[in-house]
Amino acid sequence: xxxxxxxxxxxxxxxxxxxxxxxxxxxxxxxxxxxxxxxxxxxxxxxxxxxxxxxxxxxxxxxxxxxxxxxxxxxxxxxxxxxxxxxxxxxxxxxxxxxxxxxxxxxxxxxxxxxxxxxxxxxxxxxxxxxxxxxxxxxxxxxxxxxxxxxxxxxxxxxxxxxxxxxxxxxxxxxxxxxxxxxxxxxxxxxxxxxxxxxxxxxxxxxxxxxxxxxxxxxxxxxxxxxxxxxxxx
Amino acid sequence: xxxxxxxxxxxxxxxxxxxxxxxxxxxxxxxxxxxxxxxxxxxxxxxxxxxxxxxxxxxxxxxxxxxxxxxxxxxxxxxxxxxxxxxxxxxxxxxxxxxxxxxxxxxxxxxxxxxxxxxxxxxxxxxxxxxxxxxxxxxxxxxxxxxxxxxxxxxxxxxxxxxxxxxxxxxxxxxxxxxxxxxxxxxxxxxxxxxxxxxxxxxxxxxxxxxxxxxxxxxxxxxxxxxxxxxxxx
DNA sequence: TCGGGGTGTTGATTCAGATCAATTCCAAAA
DNA sequence: TTTTGGAATTGATCTGAATCAACACCCCGA
Numbered sequence: 004x005x006x007x008x009x010x011x012x013x014x015x016x017x018x019x020x021x022x023x024x025x026x027x028x029x030x031x032x033x034x035x036x037x038x039x040x041x042x043x044x045x046x047x048x049x050x051x052x053x054x055x056x057x058x059x060x061x062x063x064x065x066x067x068x069x070x071x072x073x074x075x076x077x078x079x080x081x082x083x084x085x086x087x088x089x090x091x092x093x094x095x096x097x098x099x100x101x102x103x104x105x106x107x108x109x110x111x112x113x114x115x116x117x118x119x120x121x122x123x124x125x126x127x128x129x130x131x132x133x134x135x136x137x138x139x140x141x142x143x144x145x146x147x148x149x150x151x152x153x154x155x156x157x158x159x160x161x162x163x164x165x166x167x168x169x170x171x172x173x174x175x176x177x178x179x180x181x182x183x184x185x186x187x188x189x190x191x192x193x194x195x196x197x198x199x200x201x202x203x204x205x206x207x208x209x210x211x212x213x214x215x216x217x218x219x220x221x222x223x224x225x226x227x228x229x230x231x232x233x234x235x236x237x
Numbered sequence: 238x239x240x241x242x243x244x245x246x247x248x249x250x251x252x253x254x255x256x257x258x259x260x261x262x263x264x265x266x267x268x269x270x271x272x273x274x275x276x277x278x279x280x281x282x283x284x285x286x287x288x289x290x291x292x293x294x295x296x297x298x299x300x301x302x303x304x305x306x307x308x309x310x311x312x313x314x315x316x317x318x319x320x321x322x323x324x325x326x327x328x329x330x331x332x333x334x335x336x337x338x339x340x341x342x343x344x345x346x347x348x349x350x351x352x353x354x355x356x357x358x359x360x361x362x363x364x365x366x367x368x369x370x371x372x373x374x375x376x377x378x379x380x381x382x383x384x385x386x387x388x389x390x391x392x393x394x395x396x397x398x399x400x401x402x403x404x405x406x407x408x409x410x411x412x413x414x415x416x417x418x419x420x421x422x423x424x425x426x427x428x429x430x431x432x433x434x435x436x437x438x439x440x441x442x443x444x445x446x447x448x449x450x451x452x453x454x455x456x457x458x459x460x461x462x463x464x465x466x467x468x469x470x471x
Numbered sequence: 472t473c474g475g476g477g478t479g480t481t482g483a484t485t486c487a488g489a490t491c492a493a494t495t496c497c498a499a500a501a
Numbered sequence: 502t503t504t505t506g507g508a509a510t511t512g513a514t515c516t517g518a519a520t521c522a523a524c525a526c527c528c529c530g531a
Contacts, residue, residue, distance in 0.1 A: 067377055067380075067381050069381055069385055069386075070466060071385070073381075073384075073385040075380065075381055075384050075385065077377055077380060089370050089373065092363075092366060092367075092370070093366070093367050093370045093371075095370075098374045098377065099377060122359075125356075125359040125362060128359060128362050128363055128366060129326070129362055131366065132326060132327070132362060132365065132366050132369065133326075133327050135366065135369050135370065135373060136323050136326070136327045136329075136369065137327075138373065139323065139369060139372065139373050139376060140332045142373060142376040142377060142380060143301060143311055143332065143333060143376060145380050146301075146309065146311060146376060146379050146380055146383065146427075147301050147303055147307075147309055149380065149383045149384055149427075150307075150309050150383055150427035151303055151305070151307040151309065152303075153517075153518090154517080154518070155517095184478075184479090185478075185479065186478070186479085193380075193383075193384035194518070194519090195518075195519060195520080196478085196479075196480095197479090197480080197481085197518090197519080197520085198517090198518055198519075199479090200479065200480050200481075201480090201481085201518090203480095204480080204481090232304060387487075387488095388487080388488070389487095418508070418509095419508075419509065420508070420509085428488070428489090429488075429489060429490080430508085430509075430510095431488090431489080431490085431491095431509090431510080431511085432487090432488055432489075433509090434509060434510050434511075435488090435510090435511085437510095438510080438511090450497095
């Protein structure tokens with residue numbers, strides 16, 4: 004849609020912001036954006052990387068499926084964020100799959116372009132390194148959580164994380180929209196959807212939050228945040 | 238001990254092997270190696286990075302502790318591997334702690350040296366990126382496993398991984414030495430040590446493997462590997 | 472208006488693994 | 502040798518979450 008990155012990637016994606024001179028033009032020139040519908044796959048586990056992707060709008064999910072067909076949603080990719088760079092830069096097949104969770108527009112920067120820019124701009128590689136480092140930290144947190152925290156606590160923390168994206172952090176009341184289906188939320192915290200329902204109902208009953216469809220109303224965000232810090236109740 | 242990297246890092250650590258020219262000398266000059274006893278901490282969560290570490294001998298554990306004091310062993314770092322580079326390169330405090338699990342010798346390359354070399358050699362940054370990418374893939378696997386696989390299967394897979402380090406992959410019989418205590422193994426797969434004991438006993442009873450102290454005798458490595466592929470028995 | 476399929480909810484039951492509580496084992500120190 | 506303290510094992514019991522099985526809801530197309 005947009006012919007230039009200036010109102011998309013440049014502003015939002017930290018990776019591209021380090022580009023200078025001719026590379027900016029290269030980028031703008033080579034990238035192609037395309038609309039995706041919810042449910043569409045962007046790439047699958049085992050695929051060779053064909054470039055780097057950047058979410059312009061919508062929502063992307065990074066998923067991994069094991070031999071038994073069990074699928075886990077590892078993380079979400081939001082507008083302005085890049086994904087798929089890991090496989091491209093290391094030259095290995097994708098270890099995870101990417102699919103569109105909420106319809107939107109996704110840019111694709113071809114492999115050759117990225118390689119050229121990376122060779123030319125160490126800062127770009129460094130930017131990707133930073134991105135990967137942050138993802139890694141989150142993955143480590145996730146391992147910690149799944150091992151140590153109950154599914155209730157894991158869900159509360161996810162709510163806090165979703166709420167954190169809302170600016171209204173100061174006021175105690177927070178309203179937010181769940182970005183994905185309940186099934187996907189369940190997959191995100193690693194529980195069955197039945198369990199997810201029960202956890203939500205329990206939280207509803209305690210008055211910690213009120214759920215209506217994807218809409219969540221948190222009357223006292225501080226209380227919810229406190230509860231999310233595990234069972235170490237003062 | 239060794240005055241040069243040539244019989245340690247250069248050969249073993251993929252990261253340094255990309256260095257050329259003056260940087261090789263810089264490296265050798267700046268790095269300091271030191272002996273560590275089992276149990277010693279190398280750095281803690283929240284510490285600022287002072288450089289990059291490289292295991293010369295012994296074994297290092299990367300651990301994370303949550304607010305309740307629950308500790309999880311995230312991964313092991315073996316001789317020839319580097320660690321601590323993530324925090325240094327991103328300029329953020331360590332998100333995990335590193336401790337010595339088996340006494341040995343560890344090299345420390347000061348921050349200034351690494352930064353100079355990284356600025357000078359894009360290949361070095363790329364090498365670190367690759368390392369991080371591999372760690373990330375392993376972290377993603379770990380999330381998958383903890384969410385989908387039973388502790389029995391998780392342990393069998395760990396055994397397979399340990400066995401894979403043994404060269405005798407062809408013969409069906411494999412003997413190996415557990416690199417860490419049972420408690421640490423339990424922490425590594427995210428279960429209580431009591432559960433670990435029971436799992437081990439069960440495996441022993443089935444004749445899948447025989448345990449004596451840290452010594453493991455696997456009569457039929459193929460059978461064990463098959464079992465480790467989850468409950469999808471043919 | 473009537474299905475019909477996907478998504479979410481609810482209930483009954485089971486089970487893996489945690490927890491609590493003793494021991495036992497073992498290696499290093501005295 | 503005895504002591505001692507951490508590591509490992511074992512048993513009894515409890516419980517959080519999975520599993521199995523209906524059922525409710527809701528949006529869409531016929």
